[in-house]
């Protein structure tokens with residue numbers, strides 16, 4: 001154990017600068033380069049860092065004092081571990097990056113620590129960079145704000161001349177959390193609901209803890225985000241696929257010899273492409289600013305595939321340029337690849353619209369979750385023979401249930417109903433797909 005003096009290092013041009021903020025107190029443990037005080041000249045402010053680490057035993061200065069190079073700021077007791085942390089170079093004052101251009105010390109000992117680039121590493125909410133840069137705050141406060149994703153322009157300062165202090169940022173975060181604002185989203189409590197209680201289920205019987213697969217976890221995160229951030233509406237409809245299925249079965253017999261099998265899903269995909277061409281808004285994505293739609297002129301359609309490890313969505317590219325046979329084969333190849341865990345990330349990118357078919361399994365209808373940044377998804381359930389009134393009598397018809405979920409920010413209800421009606425008509429008479 002030994003004591004040392006922490007002094008003001010070379011601060012360039014500046015003769016005497018006033019201390020406007022004490023960043024440490026007696027008893028604090030500091031590491032080399034931790035900021036000790038903030039000083040201000042008539043041109044700029046800067047933080048003075050510790051040249052070595054230890055425990056602050058005595059402070060030799062206070063707010064309002066003027067200091068210059070060599071002024072003693074504090075006495076510290078250095079410990080073995082703190083001494084090991086000593087920097088190889090003398091630390092430089094940390095200059096407020098927004099004022100750095102003005103400051104220009106003639107020969108700074110080393111480059112400023114808090115560069116604007118370093119500051120911009122972790123913004124997590126929309127920050128107005130102009131007001132952020134104009135906010136009256138020291139570099140460490142700016143860094144602190146960046147770490148928490150706080151927009152400094154929105155924070156009121158209670159320090160001298162309305163300077164923003166650490167306490168101001170903490171109060172801002174607290175009040176935003178209570179209001180359910182952006183800071184609350186950072187804590188995952190955006191809905192302002194009570195956290196899920198941790199329950200010991202073994203109190204009611206035998207249990208086993210099974211880890212979620214990597215796919216389960218990834219899919220879970222995306223689905224959760226999409227479900228809570230996109231206003232979903234699901235439009236239900238049905239298509240009379242009696243003729244389509246008769247044709248598919250006839251063709252199936254012919255193609256079987258060549259080892260080809262056509263799935264109803266391929267016809268549904270062709271009908272979806274035709275509907276996307278007729279209602280192009282369904283083939284768009286909102287841009288990040290949410291002020292514009294990115295309209296796509298290509299037709300890459302995702303297909304949800306159920307695998308033992310979870311759900312994956314490979315994408316059939318250029319479905320508009322492929323035949324029903326080609327699409328059937330690609331769906332089958334993708335399903336095999338997905339179940340053998342052989343899909344590449346690129347196989348699952350670039351989709352415009354997704355189809356989730358539970359037709360091979362069962363169910364009457366369901367609410368598929370939109371696969372953002374797409375704006376709509378079609379759920380297909382199991383077709384069923386039903387009595388349908390043709391104006392004169394009931395006739396047995398094979399009816400396919402359709403469930404279209406769409407992003408209501410982009411698509412109106414009327415267009416949702418038009419889209420499913422179009423699909424229904426196209427699938428009821430697949431000759432329309434040739435037009």
Ligand code: CAO
Pocket residue numbers: 263264265303304305306307311331335356357358359360361368369380381382383384400
């Ligand atoms: N109605 C009635 N029968 C249907 C049908 C429908 N809508 N869709 C398919 N079938 C039939 C098929 O014709 C096939 O019967 P045959 O063998 O007698 O011809 C049988 O059901 C099995 O089809 P399949 O499901 O193996 O093949 P597919 O091309 O219809 O679907 C795939 C392929 C990859 C989409 C499917 O295997 C799959 O994984 N589905 C699950 C998707 C999923 O999990 N979605 C939920 C996502 S949201 O959590």
